[in-house]
Amino acid sequence: MEKNDHGHGQGWSERQIGVYHRFGGNVKAVMVLLHANTATKAHSRLQQVFSDGQYQQQSSTSPLLLHALILSSYLDNWRPNLQQLGAWCLSKENQFLTVGLKHPSLCFQELQELRDLESRLLLASGILHSSLAVVQGIESCGRSLMTAKSALNPVGSVWGVDATDPTSELRFLGVLGLKCTGYFQSVDLIHRRVNVVIGLLSDGLSQQSQKTANNIADSSFALTQKSVNDSYIVKVVTVITVVYLPMQGVATFFGMNLTGLSDESDKLRFAHNWWLFLATALPLTLVTLGVLWIAWRLEKKRKSKQQVSTTV
Structure with a gap:
């Protein structure tokens, strides 16, 4: 040294x-x-x-x-x-x-x-x-x-x-x-x-x-939680839209034939066959909701398969 x-x-x-x-x-x-x-x-x-x-x-x-x-x-x-x-x-x-x-x-x-x-x-x-x-x-x-x-x-x-x-x-x-x-x-x-x-x-x-x-x-957890909340809001808006659009389409199809103003008063008057609106709109709405539910189920299964394959 x-x-x-x-x-x-x-x-x-x-x-x-x-x-x-x-x-x-x-x-x-x-x-x-x-x-x-x-x-x-x-x-x-x-x-x-x-x-x-x-x-x-x-x-x-x-x-x-x-x-x-x-x-x-x-x-x-x-x-x-x-x-x-x-x-x-x-x-x-x-x-x-x-x-x-x-x-x-x-x-x-x-x-x-x-x-x-x-x-x-x-x-x-x-x-x-x-x-x-x-x-x-x-x-x-x-x-x-x-x-x-x-x-x-x-x-x-x-x-x-x-x-x-x-x-x-x-x-x-x-x-x-x-x-x-x-x-x-x-x-x-x-x-x-x-x-x-x-x-x-x-x-x-x-x-x-x-x-x-x-x-x-x-x-990451906070971001995921925020994404989940955003996804929940999107689903709620989607359901409301799916319920609204069929009824809006049926109402547009029938036009003013089911409703109108009374000649004797300023009140709104419904036709005697107004039930046709409900008979048409409700099944169409249910069918649309069913299609949406099936689409969500298929998407959920696809994501589960991807997670399993990634883990393996």
Whole structure:
């Protein structure tokens, strides 16, 4: 983990360092260090070690010193990084615990940021797990070399003629391993808290969607109710028209033959066969109403069949 000056994001970059180290009692030690940048903290610390005569002699006789130096150059950067991520996660958790459903912070953009943080925590977990494996591997290699030194030659052995005791380096590597374990546990804790915040935000977005769906359903019900009322009014007007038109047609057919003004008074006078109007108009009206009823029944059956076919 390394601090960057990109001006965007969280301000940290995950770096992968490649190290090739060949060491032996009768072979010249060779180390190749691969890094993404030219001027790095590990490079400057290595230059300082090789410029100091005492450290240079120790580094030539102890293969663990350089590895411990490289690992310690970047491992402690996890502390401020995780503190920053934990503080950001805590602020989001406090925000979504007290926010209302209509608050603008309940949006998909916040969920995207949390998902991005979740993916970065997964990457950090993998890096720390690998770093812990590297530290334990180097520590195991150092202990094996100590065993070989004691078994072969307490004086010279594979460490060289003026070999230094690597016990301090092994203890330091043990401390680095404990730090890796602690940072790994911190990442796991932050990851779980991020999952809690994601759950809160997802529940809030679901409640928003459900509320919107309920509003749409209420509006649709009101519109349907209004349509039903309008349809009822249309049916009433249709029935009145169906009753009125046959009688109007019969009245027009008979004309003024059934009614007229009395010669003796100004009152309306009906003919003796006025019942012909009723005998003609009533059956015609009933037939018209029957045709209308049959048409409505057929329309209702057609709509029912359409609903059944749509459901299937």
